[in-house]
Amino acid sequence: MSITKQKQPTKKSKTASxxxxxxxxxQVLKAGxxxxxxxxxxxxxxxxxxxxxxxxxxxxxxxxxxxxxxTPFVQALPIPPVAVPTILNPIPTLQADTSRGxxxxxxxxxxxxxxxxxxxxxxxxxxxxxxxxxIPATYCWGYNGVYPGPTFLNVYGVPVVVRFHNNxxxxxxxxxxxxxxxxxxxGHTASESDxxxxxxxxxxxxxxxxxxxxxxGFNAHPPLxxxxxxxxxxxxxxxxxxxxxxxxYRGLNGMYLxxxxxxxxxxFPGQGPQALRLxxxxxxxxxxxxxxxxxxxxxxQMYATAPxxxxxxxxxxxxxxxxxxxxxxxxxxxxxxxxxxxxxxxxTFNLSDNNGNPVPxxxxxxxxxxxxxxxxxxxxxxxxxxxxxxVHVSSRYDxxxxxxxxxxxxxxxxxxxxxxxxxxxxxxxxxxxxxxNNVVMxxxxxxxxxxxxxxxxxxxxxxxPDISTPLANLVGTRVWNFNDFVAGPEGDPANPTAKVFNVxxxxxxxxxxxxxxxxxxxxxxxxxxxxxxxxWTHPVHIHLEEGRVLDRRNITVNPTTGVATITNHxxxxxxQGRRDVYPILPNDEVLIFLxxxxxxxxxxxxxxxxxxxxxxxxxxxxxxxxxSPVTSPVYSDGTFNNGNGQVNSGAQPNLVPAITTLADNxxxxxxxxxxxxxxxTRGSKKGVRA
Amino acid sequence: xxxxxxxxxxxxxxSQPAASLxxxxxxxxxxxxxxxxxxxxxxxxxxxxxxIINFMYASCDRYCPTSIAxxxxxxxxxxxxxxxxxxxxxxxLKPDMDTPEKLAAYAKANGARHGWYxxxxxxxxxxxxxxKLFRLDDPLVDFSVDIHASMLRIINDNNSQWTxxxxxxxxxxxxxxxxxxxxxxxxxxxxRENYELQAEIDKxxxxxxxxxxAYRRAHGWPEATASHADPEAMKRLEVLLQRKAxxxxxxxxxxxxxxxxxxx
Numbered sequence: 001m002s003i004t005k006q007k008q009p010t011k012k013s014k015t016a017s018x019x020x021x022x023x024x025x026x027q028v029l030k031a032g033x034x035x036x037x038x039x040x041x042x043x044x045x046x047x048x049x050x051x052x053x054x055x056x057x058x059x060x061x062x063x064x065x066x067x068x069x070x071t072p073f074v075q076a077l078p079i080p081p082v083a084v085p086t087i088l089n090p091i092p093t094l095q096a097d098t099s100r101g102x103x104x105x106x107x108x109x110x111x112x113x114x115x116x117x118x119x120x121x122x123x124x125x126x127x128x129x130x131x132x133x134x135i136p137a138t139y140c141w142g143y144n145g146v147y148p149g150p151t152f153l154n155v156y157g158v159p160v161v162v163r164f165h166n167n168x169x170x171x172x173x174x175x176x177x178x179x180x181x182x183x184x185x186x187g188h189t190a191s192e193s194d195x196x197x198x199x200x201x202x203x204x205x206x207x208x209x210x211x212x213x214x215x216x217g218f219n220a221h222p223p224l225x226x227x228x229x230x231x232x233x234x235x236x237x238x239x240x241x242x243x244x245x246x247x248x249y250r251g252l253n254g255m256y257l258x259x260x261x262x263x264x265x266x267x268f269p270g271q272g273p274q275a276l277r278l279x280x281x282x283x284x285x286x287x288x289x290x291x292x293x294x295x296x297x298x299x300x301q302m303y304a305t306a307p308x309x310x311x312x313x314x315x316x317x318x319x320x321x322x323x324x325x326x327x328x329x330x331x332x333x334x335x336x337x338x339x340x341x342x343x344x345x346x347x348t349f350n351l352s353d354n355n356g357n358p359v360p361x362x363x364x365x366x367x368x369x370x371x372x373x374x375x376x377x378x379x380x381x382x383x384x385x386x387x388x389x390x391v392h393v394s395s396r397y398d399x400x401x402x403x404x405x406x407x408x409x410x411x412x413x414x415x416x417x418x419x420x421x422x423x424x425x426x427x428x429x430x431x432x433x434x435x436x437n438n439v440v441m442x443x444x445x446x447x448x449x450x451x452x453x454x455x456x457x458x459x460x461x462x463x464x465p466d467i468s469t470p471l472a473n474l475v476g477t478r479v480w481n482f483n484d485f486v487a488g489p490e491g492d493p494a495n496p497t498a499k500v501f502n503v504x505x506x507x508x509x510x511x512x513x514x515x516x517x518x519x520x521x522x523x524x525x526x527x528x529x530x531x532x533x534x535x536w537t538h539p540v541h542i543h544l545e546e547g548r549v550l551d552r553r554n555i556t557v558n559p560t561t562g563v564a565t566i567t568n569h570x571x572x573x574x575x576q577g578r579r580d581v582y583p584i585l586p587n588d589e590v591l592i593f594l595x596x597x598x599x600x601x602x603x604x605x606x607x608x609x610x611x612x613x614x615x616x617x618x619x620x621x622x623x624x625x626x627x628s629p630v631t632s633p634v635y636s637d638g639t640f641n642n643g644n645g646q647v648n649s650g651a652q653p654n655l656v657p658a659i660t661t662l663a664d665n666x667x668x669x670x671x672x673x674x675x676x677x678x679x680x681t682r683g684s685k686k687g688v689r690a
Numbered sequence: 691x692x693x694x695x696x697x698x699x700x701x702x703x704x705s706q707p708a709a710s711l712x713x714x715x716x717x718x719x720x721x722x723x724x725x726x727x728x729x730x731x732x733x734x735x736x737x738x739x740x741x742i743i744n745f746m747y748a749s750c751d752r753y754c755p756t757s758i759a760x761x762x763x764x765x766x767x768x769x770x771x772x773x774x775x776x777x778x779x780x781x782x783l784k785p786d787m788d789t790p791e792k793l794a795a796y797a798k799a800n801g802a803r804h805g806w807y808x809x810x811x812x813x814x815x816x817x818x819x820x821x822k823l824f825r826l827d828d829p830l831v832d833f834s835v836d837i838h839a840s841m842l843r844i845i846n847d848n849n850s851q852w853t854x855x856x857x858x859x860x861x862x863x864x865x866x867x868x869x870x871x872x873x874x875x876x877x878x879x880x881x882r883e884n885y886e887l888q889a890e891i892d893k894x895x896x897x898x899x900x901x902x903x904a905y906r907r908a909h910g911w912p913e914a915t916a917s918h919a920d921p922e923a924m925k926r927l928e929v930l931l932q933r934k935a936x937x938x939x940x941x942x943x944x945x946x947x948x949x950x951x952x953x954x
Contacts, residue, residue, distance in 0.1 A: 059711070059850065096888055096891075098884055098885055098888045103884060104884050104885075104887040104888035104891055105888075105891065106891050106894075106895055107895065107899075170874040171849070171873070171874070172849070172851075172874075173848075173849035173850045173851065174849075174850050174851075177851070177870060178874060179870070202874060202875075202880050203874065204877060204880075205880070205884065219911040242853050242854065242855075242867070242870070243853070243870075306822075306823075306852055307711075307845075307850050307851055307852040308851075308852040308853050308854060309852075312827055498753045498834075498836045498837050498839055498840035499840045499856045499857075500826070500831055500837050500840065500841075502856075507856050507859065509859075509860070509863060519902075519905065519906075520909055520911075535828075536828070600898070600902050614854070615854065615856075616855070616856055625901050625902060625904075625905040
């Protein structure tokens with residue numbers, strides 16, 4: 001029965017092709033293969049269980065002066081659903097299964113070493129999403145038709161494969177594009193599963209992304225790598241170049257979390273000495289907060305400035321896809337995973353109690369990497385970098401908030417430094433000194449928890465992986481100038497490049513690697529913001545591996561005298577751990593340490609302000625078998641580019657400090673000083689301690 | 691059901707194409723071409739067309755020459771579609787200097803074909819169009835003449851799709867960027883392109899994978915589990931490539947994914 005059902009459409013389509021005049025035998029064969037691929041896709045049961053695909057509304061125009069008014073705190077904070085594994089059909093393969101509708105890609109690297117028994121099936125499709133009851137439902141694109149997309153809960157050591165079906169409309173019009181690629185943000189994945197910006201695929205095709213969920217550097221520490229290399233809070237999002245901002249604005253992003261023996265996701269005791277027991281589990285005491293900002297038209301549709309541009313004047317703050325939600329909490333500790341999902345806003349968060357007094361937020365992880373020890377952020381902090389939690393686009397912060405001192409029945413407020421438009425607030429000042437327009441969300445304290453709070457925030461969270469050996473064997477320092485040689489009002493005589501968003505004067509070409517690093521090597525990369533005057537901040541993201549900030553400086557060069565003023569910020573507390581997004585303010589430069597391990601292929605360095613990224617501030621670099629010369633800052637005559645388009649042969653303000661002095665700047669962890677036991681080495685072997 | 695619909699019936703095609711942004715957005719500001727013809731911005735230049743728009747001025751000697759040369763080479767890649775459904779518009783940044791006659795000479799010097807227009811007009815209109823298309827909300831950029839010589843906007847009015855590129859860049863890249871605002875190709879065409887792209891990737895990995903495998907061996911790391919590291923598999927792929935060169939088909943055996951056809 002089922003066999004005939006499957007065969008029928010293929011046969012029919014072949015007949016249809018045969019009857020069509022002017023078709024060659026080859027074309028008929030190809031169409032047959034196409035119909036075959038389609039049969040498999042249409043026979044999927046999961047598609048039927050997903051929300052129906054709504055018709056596409058027209059983009060609204062002209063620009064609304066502001067979004068419709070909304071009543072604050074009428075919707076509870078939604079928790080993104082958990083992605084449920086399934087059994088893929090057709091079976092995922094090492095080579096792209098093009099005959100069954102998979103988009104072209106290189107072969108999976110280390111496929112059998114990390115053979116994925118856990119499989120996910122994700123449909124990228126349009127959906128209607130309710131951002132607020134006061135606003136009509138909004139046409140969005142979502143992974144599995146939900147926004148934010150489903151959260152993937154994973155465990156280190158359990159490789160997975162995710163099949164992304166592109167079910168976006170083929171006759172799409174308006175902002176966004178129906179070709180798509182998914183990037184697991186900083187996932188330690190091989191190049192073909194990285195969602196490279198040029199490797200997008202079109203509707204009806206699918207692509208398998210292989211996420212091995214292994215610690216970086218597993219080749220040097222077989223089989224799984226060094227647990228100190230763990231990174232835990234990831235997000236996945238559309239990365240199709242030139243359309244990343246609009247596709248993300250449509251809703252194509254979600255969270256991806258990985259747990260292990262240290263960060264188990266559970267807080268109860270008895271999980272072993274290495275378990276941190278941070279608040280958990282997911283959805284109860286471990287809550288993702290996906291922040292974004294939007295501008296709505298009266299008909300509820302999102303406004304885009306132009307069909308390829310997201311608006312700058314967004315005035316609605318959304319958390320997990322809801323405008324100004326409330327969240328009922330018990331008087332105990334919670335772990336929140338802050339994510340700035342873009343498109344461009346830089347958020348600065350603070351927390352106030354019901355009396356308007358500042359309350360500390362304890363940061364335990366930055367970009368998903370545990371900090372050596374927790375860092376408190378509070379508006380009264382003496383350290384200017386800790387007076388608010390500044391979250392640049394794509395940065396993640398794992399924050400523990402302790403509500404145990406709060407009185408039942410009261411409310412706390414999470415505020416942003418910039419205001420939104422509310423326009424429908426019965427109480428203009430919910431707490432003394434707290435403006436309703438700045439409130440992003442409200443925490444309602446319901447009472448004591450039903451079970452005692454067993455979670456803890458240890459004073460020492462992790463040791464950092466030992467990098468003394470690779471630091472001693474550095475290939476060199478590679479320089480990436482963001483906005484290099486940009487023509488000012490007068491232009492630059494030395495280098496005629498007027499491309500406003502560039503990296504080292506270059507813009508994106510998917511087929512041209514602008515640097516090649518050898519697999520297994522280590523380098524320091526100097527990232528500089530060199531366009532005085534614009535005030536643009538570039539949150540720079542480097543794919544493949546997280547790095548460590550070695551130094552952060554601000555260099556202002558007087559254009560007439562050539563004298564440089566250097567302000568050394570050293571390494572701020574929130575950059576003492578490992579990061580994958582490095583914000584550079586105007587004239588800032590940051591020196592980071594990077595390793596390129598385990599995989600080959602193409603990766604990217606780019607500004608994660610989605611608008612800048614879409615203007616091609618995106619450069620491809622490759623992990624290969626040899627290193628391309630590290631010469632970007634040096635001209636052939638040995639002079640250096642000082643970054644302002646001027647060649648400087650005298651005192652070189654931007655010269656990289658000698659590597660030997662870096663250890664002074666940076667608290668290295670010599671082997672043996674790790675405060676934590678490494679799971680899988682000593683702790684897990686029975687009888688060793690006795 | 692129409693037979694052709696069989697291929698696309700399950701695609702999420704229920705949506706209706708959104709209307710163009712229309713003259714209300716683009717305005718119908720009046721400009722003059724280098725042929726001294728009077729044109730309205732939306733009705734004559736945008737409506738129903740794919741428009742490739744940049745800004746320049748005839749006396750610009752620093753940034754424009756390379757940009758214009760790049761557009762000049764792009765003309766060949768557009769073929770007979772230039773002037774039919776694709777149009778290139780170069781607006782002047784200095785209307786007080788660039789008269790239609792001056793622009794006509796400039797167009798001739800740069801080998802402009804039918805379908806590439808150089809336009810001038812009222813400064814207010816030119817600035818409002820420029821801000822509509824290229825505004826970055828930073829005065830240093832928005833009023834920089836030089837920076838505007840490097841920007842390219844690509845608009846398809848039919849499906850209200852836009853994209854942007856930079857100048858100068860290889861014309862092939864710009865041609866590809868133009869293809870993104872075109873309607874999605876028929877499924878059968880995309881299937882064929884997918885096979886071709888896969889063949890290119892496979893061809894490249896013929897070279898890279900043995901090199902990578904040797905590198906890993908030299909560093910004492912575990913062997914990668916790539917099929918092409920296996921010399922037998924490489925030989926089979928070479929045969930496939932030869933068959934394609936002789937006019938064969940890329941369609942692989944349907945029974946076993948990744949299996950080599952039994953004829954080999």
